[in-house]
Amino acid sequence: MKLTKKKIIHGLIYMILIAGMLIVVLPMIYMISTSLKPNGALYEYPPKFFPEWKEITLENYKYILEQSKFYRNFFNSIFVSVVTVVIAAFVSAALAFCIARFRFPGRNFLFTFIMLTMIIPGTTLIVPQYELAVKLGAINSLRGLIPFYVAWVIPYSTFMIKGFVENLPKELDEAIYIDGGSVFTVFFRIILPLTKPGIASISIFNFLTAWEEFPWANTVINDDLKRTLPIAISGFFGQHQFTQWGYVFALSVFSLIPILIVFISCQKFFVAGLTTGGVKG
Known part of the structure; x- marks a missing residue:
């Protein structure tokens, strides 16, 4: 039975x-x-x-x-996504390292503030972000995408990487300090290499965020040659009084290729990152 x-x-x-x-x-x-x-x-x-x-x-x-602008849009998406991932990984790792390893006034408030920013819907910030982009002269430029994408993904990235840093024994840091190493030595020689699985797994999500983002890119970018792939795909909707679904889905298939490459390349780090992040030691 x-x-x-x-x-x-x-x-x-x-x-x-x-x-x-x-x-x-x-x-x-x-x-x-x-x-x-x-x-x-x-x-x-x-x-x-x-x-x-x-x-x-x-x-x-x-x-x-055969569309020359396709290659330009494809490159724009690759450039924006890769730069966002690199900057976010470095900044988030450094911020997580400081919060996890050092005790300073306002530490808990800083971490709480970072976490609170995660609950704010992104669409509610489009108007103030647009005003900021205008003041920075970043309208109709890829410079109007990268800083904002980085700001969006840093809170969650910091939260996740902080868990990995806290799992590392502090004795490793102390050994570096005893040998005359500095904080930067600990960060570059200990923290970054040992949190690589966590950074890689978070970077996959960050890449997807930048690669698939539509509302903000559609708000800031007006030039066809400076648009990213999601905006290029939307251009086929309603074209010639009806949506050309064949072109839409063909371009969508092309947009999946970088995502598959990134996930397959980082798969072992992704699995290791989820496993390590789920264990508190």
Whole structure:
């Protein structure tokens, strides 16, 4: 009886996992299949989830690759995302190191303030951020994206990396100080190398944040050549009085490539980061 009950529970768990996997995977499969259809076939009735073999075409991808601004938009997204990740990783690691290792007046208030900024909806800050961008002369420039993206991801990054720093024994720091090392030596020789899994896992989320962000980029950037990929994708909506879904999904497939590369490259660090971050020692 116990064995049968255990099998039933395992069966239910597998069914739930399979259902969850289908919910996540099916939209991506539909996106890819739609990108392989001609635009006219998207409005056929009854609709088909998969195109017939003779209907498969690469015209949507060919059209996207023939657009010179696509390469510029793609580079803009890569540049903004990579710079955001690098700056955020360094600043968050340094801030987490200071909060976790040093005792100074206002330390708890600083950390609490950083955490409170995480609960503020980003859309409520668009107006003051826009005014700040105008004063900084960062409108219609990639400089109007990077500083704000970094500011958005620093609170959560600091919170996560702080947990990794606290898991490191302070004896490592003391050994460096005894040998005549400075705070910078501890940070660059101990903290950064040993918190690499945590920084890598957080960097994946930071990359996704900068890569997929739409409202702020759409507010600040007006020049087609300075836009990022999400804005370029939105340009096909309503074009020629109807949405060209084939182009939309073809460009969306291209936008997935860097995300897959980043995740696959950092997968081992991502798994190690989640495991280490879940253990308090």
